[in-house]
Amino acid sequence: MIEVKRVLKNNRLTKLRCSDRSELIIVPGHVADPDTSMLLSRTALFIQKGRIARIQTDFHTNQIPPGLEVVSLPELTILPALIDCHVHVALDGVDFAAAVKRWSDSFAWLEHVKANLEHSLESGLATIRDGGDNGMVGLRTRKLLEKGELEGPRILACGQGIGKAGKYGSFLGPGISNVGEACQLIDALKEQGVDWLKILISGIVSFKDYGKIGAVQFTQTELNIMTKYAHDLGLPVMAHASSDEAVRLGIKAGVDTMEHGYFVSAKSLADMAEKGIPWVPTVVPVANQLEAHAHLYHSPESQEIIKRTYELQLKKINEAQSLGVSLGIGTDAGAGGVVHGYDYFRELELFAQAGLSPSEVLRAATSTAAQICGLQEEIGRIEVGKKALLIGVRGNPFQELNVLRNVEFLLY
Ligand SMILES: [Zn+2]
Numbered sequence: 558m559i560e561v562k563r564v565l566k567n568n569r570l571t572k573l574r575c576s577d578r579s580e581l582i583i584v585p586g587h588v589a590d591p592d593t594s595m596l597l598s599r600t601a602l603f604i605q606k607g608r609i610a611r612i613q614t615d616f617h618t619n620q621i622p623p624g625l626e627v628v629s630l631p632e633l634t635i636l637p638a639l640i641d642c643h644v645h646v647a648l649d650g651v652d653f654a655a656a657v658k659r660w661s662d663s664f665a666w667l668e669h670v671k672a673n674l675e676h677s678l679e680s681g682l683a684t685i686r687d688g689g690d691n692g693m694v695g696l697r698t699r700k701l702l703e704k705g706e707l708e709g710p711r712i713l714a715c716g717q718g719i720g721k722a723g724k725y726g727s728f729l730g731p732g733i734s735n736v737g738e739a740c741q742l743i744d745a746l747k748e749q750g751v752d753w754l755k756i757l758i759s760g761i762v763s764f765k766d767y768g769k770i771g772a773v774q775f776t777q778t779e780l781n782i783m784t785k786y787a788h789d790l791g792l793p794v795m796a797h798a799s800s801d802e803a804v805r806l807g808i809k810a811g812v813d814t815m816e817h818g819y820f821v822s823a824k825s826l827a828d829m830a831e832k833g834i835p836w837v838p839t840v841v842p843v844a845n846q847l848e849a850h851a852h853l854y855h856s857p858e859s860q861e862i863i864k865r866t867y868e869l870q871l872k873k874i875n876e877a878q879s880l881g882v883s884l885g886i887g888t889d890a891g892a893g894g895v896v897h898g899y900d901y902f903r904e905l906e907l908f909a910q911a912g913l914s915p916s917e918v919l920r921a922a923t924s925t926a927a928q929i930c931g932l933q934e935e936i937g938r939i940e941v942g943k944k945a946l947l948i949g950v951r952g953n954p955f956q957e958l959n960v961l962r963n964v965e966f967l968l969y
Contacts, residue, residue, distance in 0.1 A: 660692025
């Protein structure tokens with residue numbers, strides 16, 4: 558029996574690696590299913606070789622087979638572990654220039670990445686999708702995790718982002734001049750084993766000029782060719798699209814997920830719902846600009862623009878939810894002011910502020926996020942056959958989303 562109580566008193570997270578254990582029974586107070594909003598009591602989860610082998614309802618502790626390792630969590634509610642659909646593990650959200658400088662020094666970046674991964678685990682994240690960096694730190698991190706040389710959530714990596722030379726995103730990728738070069742870069746990334754491709758369709762939102770967004774980088778034809786090229790190689794495409802014009806180009810090119818999407822139109826949202834293109838609206842990188850010390854970085858006018866920009870995004874999230882667009886939680890962790898893991902709950906809170914119910918928010922963090930990442934067969938729900946990636950929180954998350962602020966147990 559693993560003693561979790563002692564640790565809970567200190568309000569610290571208990572982490573267990575499921576792959577280290579061949580067999581395990583989890584006996585929680587409750588099991589919460591965000592997809593049905595059901596809260597089950599007297600339910601035990603039998604884990605075998607890292608997967609959920611059996612879910613037994615009406616379970617009594619006298620039914621525990623002798624010799625099995627039992628994790629007893631009578632005060633906790635178990636949910637699927639959380640997923641962040643958009644991070645940059647190479648950046649820490651604190652000092653951009655220092656982080657970029659570290660990428661050429663393997664020891665220096667590794668220390669910072671370790672901290673980013675640790676913060677992610679502490680917040681209940683077992684899976685993150687990395688949006689890339691020009692140092693290939695995200696992909697290198699994934700490879701170290703796979704070799705067991707680092708501790709952290711599973712990473713889906715896209716290596717470098719694909720953008721036009723001289724336009725926004727030089728820290729994300731080398732910048733290409735034409736489609737021929739883009740296809741060469743896609744080949745090279747495929748060769749290095751990336752899981753996703755990131756295409757930069759636009760620049761970023763302005764904090765000084767309301768509604769202004771960095772220029773579109775590719776023509777429709779260029780985007781169509783790159784997206785098809787990626788798909789033919791079996792690579793899904795995440796599109797950095799910060800304006801409605803960029804979103805429309807992405808929809809027509811058939812990208813797999815839309816990232817940011819500030820100022821997206823109702824028509825584009827309806828098209829995304831119809832074509833099944835999910836949206837990762839990343840509100841926290843904008844909203845966090847108004848956190849403490851905002852006055853040091855932004856003028857009062859800028860602060861007003863930031864507020865209007867993210868409040869509009871919240872309205873769009875609400876609209877997207879009613880139109881049936883798949884919504885995923887992505888923090889853009891590593892972007893200025895967004896700390897890995899710690900700001901994950903903030904994005905959940907912003908989704909709730911947009912008018913989504915706790916169950917809807919939790920779906921965006923678990924089952925829908927799994928779909929967005931292309932991992933719906935493996936993770937995101939508590940189901941027989943799925944990987945046993947679980948978190949434990951104190952209380953009823955469907956009544957009080959706040960309980961997610963303090964994840965007390967993680968099986969990853
Ligand atoms: Zn990003």
